[in-house]
Amino acid sequence: MGLWDFFRQKKVEEPVAVKDSTATKTEPLWQEVPAYIETDSKNYELVSVIASAIMAGDKSDSQFVVKRILERNPEAELVSIISASIAAGEQEDSQLTVKKIMKK
Known part of the structure; x- marks a missing residue:
């Protein structure tokens, strides 16, 4: 077998067994906490x-x-204030933005 014959060989791929990952997971998935939630109909x-x-005017x-009326989610507001305060630390002039909040 020459050098070029090695490159001309057809490669045979063996089938790989695929495991169902959803059936074996027992821990809950992460869910995004919405920044705004529906308000009461009385408002x-x-x-x-x-x-x-x-x-x-x-x-x-x-x-x-008016199609929809939303209010700020109090859980998301509290978490964002606490996390931004911890991240800012002693720097008074820092401005942080929380983009997404996830929970299990």
Whole structure:
């Protein structure tokens, strides 16, 4: 067998058994904590009237439709404040932004 015959050989791949990884995992997966959550339906009327009044300004003939009203998630707010404070440490001028919060 010459040098070029070695490169011309067809390679035979052996089939590899694939294990189902979802069946063997027992620990829970990480879930993202939403930054905003749905608010109570009792707040819809007041919030939509205030938002529409601010958006309309001095144009009294305009109309607005409020589709969704969300409020800040208190759990996400607390975690972001604590983690940013710990990360900032003694540096008073630092500004940190929490992009994502995950929980098990």
